[in-house]
Amino acid sequence: MASNAESPAAGPPPGTGPGSGDLPAVGFEFADGIAHVRLDRPDTRNALDTAMAVGLRDAARRCAEASGLRALLISGAGPAFSVGGDIGVFAEATDHERAALLRGMAALYHEALRRFLDLDAPIVCAVHGAVAGGGLGLLYCADLVLAAEGTRFALGYGALGLSSDGGSSWFLPRMVGPKRAAELYFEQRMLTAHEAAEWGLVSRVVPAEAIREESLAVARRLAAGPTRAYAEMRHLLNDSGDRSLTDHLAAEERAMFRTAATADAAEGIAAFAGRREPHYQGR
Structure with a gap:
């Protein structure tokens, strides 16, 4: 399939920041x-x-x-x-x-x-x-x-x-x-x-x-968001089609337990209670 659209590539061009390097194509x-x-x-x-x-x-x-x-x-x-x-x-x-x-x-x-x-x-x-x-x-x-x-x-x-x-x-x-x-x-x-x-x-x-x-x-x-919570969210969403409801509810419980112990959860709850914007560190 071909297209005549000439939209620019999204995002910044690959550069020389930390972890950068040339890869084939x-x-x-x-x-x-x-x-x-x-x-x-x-x-x-x-x-x-x-x-x-x-x-x-x-x-x-x-x-x-x-x-x-x-x-x-x-x-x-x-x-x-x-x-x-x-x-x-x-x-x-x-x-x-x-x-x-x-x-x-x-x-x-x-x-x-x-x-x-x-x-x-x-x-x-x-x-x-x-x-x-x-x-x-x-x-x-x-x-x-x-x-x-x-x-x-x-x-x-x-x-x-x-x-x-x-x-x-x-x-x-x-x-x-x-x-x-x-x-x-x-x-x-x-x-x-x-x-x-x-x-x-x-x-x-x-x-x-x-x-x-x-x-x-x-x-x-x-x-800038709560990275560990996002990780749990994406795995729950990606796995939802392959589990029974009972198994998925158990997976949600385990994920909630893990995220509740994070620094970002403490920050998010404190920010919500204090009516301010949270500042997540991804941990």
């Missing part, structure tokens, strides 16, 4: 408690290849190992967030090579997605231009997804004679319902940004020119 920055992972193959509209899969896996590892991580922002450089797999690379491979290539890429990419899902900090994903195929996997990992006006969403696997990766067949039935998921798969349905918001794929739509500033502002707000 991925920009990474970590400063002031916020990690920024940016897909960085703009000439291919951030098509996923082996190098990018490696870069995302390593970026996810850095996030998991980062001391003091309080929020993560994921964005894409250039005219699109990601058009999915790199068809040019697939077309050059023989049938045997293509099968091995896709399996290897999927294994690397899926490791990255699992690590992002397991993070103890909230994730903001800022998308623009186009989000297709495997690129949707990063959207599923996020707690909040901001979409620029004009963004288009599609799976596109059926047009290539492929099944799917990136967790689409697991996440989509839970997010949009099985019938709508089937429509995306079998009818090659393309969604506008506002349709994606209506279906529950994104949190909200923002003007294309504001996606950079708005997504960074959201990440900063989350980074």
